[in-house]
Amino acid sequence: MIDKRLRVVLAEDSVILRDGMVELLGARGCEVVATAGTAPELLAAVAEHRPDVAVVDIRMPPTHTDEGIRAAVEIRATEPGTGILVFSQHVETAWASRLLAGGAAGTGYLLKERVARTSEFMDALHRVADGGTALDPEVVTRLMRGGRRSRVDTLTPREHTVLELMAQGHSNRSIAASLVVSERAVEKHVAAVFTKFDLPATDTDNRRVKAVLTYLAEQGR
Template sequence: MTEERLRVVLAEDSVVLRDGMAELLAVRGCEVVAAVATAEDLVAAVAAHRPQVAVVDVRMPPTHTDEGVRAALRIREAHPGVGVLVFSQHLEASWAARLLAGGAAGVGYLLKERVARTSEFVDSLRRVAAGGTALDPEVVGHLMRARRRSAVDALTPREREVLALMAEGRSNRAVAERLSVSERAVEKHVAAVFAKFGLLASPADNRRVLAVLAYLSETG
């Protein structure tokens, strides 16, 4: 049984890379319905051709800053059924987080220098087109670190104090004695820390240890 040809819109400002990618994708059973050089042309091409997936670089003309990923967000909003795969040499964790904010279905973010084979890239394209996710491990790592930084920043001064004392290996009772508060108050602060770090109760994990590790990784 012949595999269905994947309809792709390709956005890449380098004509050499754009033409080369279009040829490689065609060989791998994809139909590049449009290959464009700018973010505005990308948005227009998606609206006109309604592909299954759009491939876009982060930085595109005219400023080569974030036009491509802004266009990806517009496509996600206007055409939620179209998968979006960011394919770039630039890792922008904040933009990756915004792309994933509405859900990870149909989103990919791959780094050009880390894709070893065309077959892997096409497999990722098909996965994103089908509503799946394709994220480079380095992108995931940056997102997790950004999430931990955000969680630490969200702590109140008292919660930071409690967590810092937890990091010293102190029990709730010892923390309460050090801060001259009730043990019950410390328990409430610890629960708030767990909630802000997204640490749910699990028999397999020690939330106290995980919270301390997250805190130390961002403040150490």
């Protein structure tokens, strides 16, 4: 049905998922010209190979917050001939709005858990490469809500749980024990909360307190 052989750059920091997608795309007639595990690798690969489309995850090293979609916005500005298909578990409305600011042509945004069939993903990939648009309805709904979403609403379920435990006075070590995860994992979630709440590090770093105060204020407590 679709005979165009697409040249694809794939940005995904999970090695297992990345390898699986390379096999899938190859079996469906695409040529994966490069893969990337970080945003700088993605930018370099697109600049070198000029693919038809770049498939981009939002959260990539080192902070696992929004490096991927930041790179996607940069690619839209520097390589307008390359389609962008964001493929993620998360909706980042602010960066999605910037990604679409110059027009939706050649842009897609799909949520991993809502793609039920491989054919849906491949159809979206080809549509974006051909200059069309492929937006998950949930992404559209979030964008339409725009600024009415609170900062707490931008958190993932796990980030929300971590912030709630912070508000209860738990340390990172205590949170790790409660959630049965590593302390390093908790640190990543806390860093993501700081980023989404726009709380940069300062000399008198009290971001933890400010994050909790923001949480309590927006929860109406």
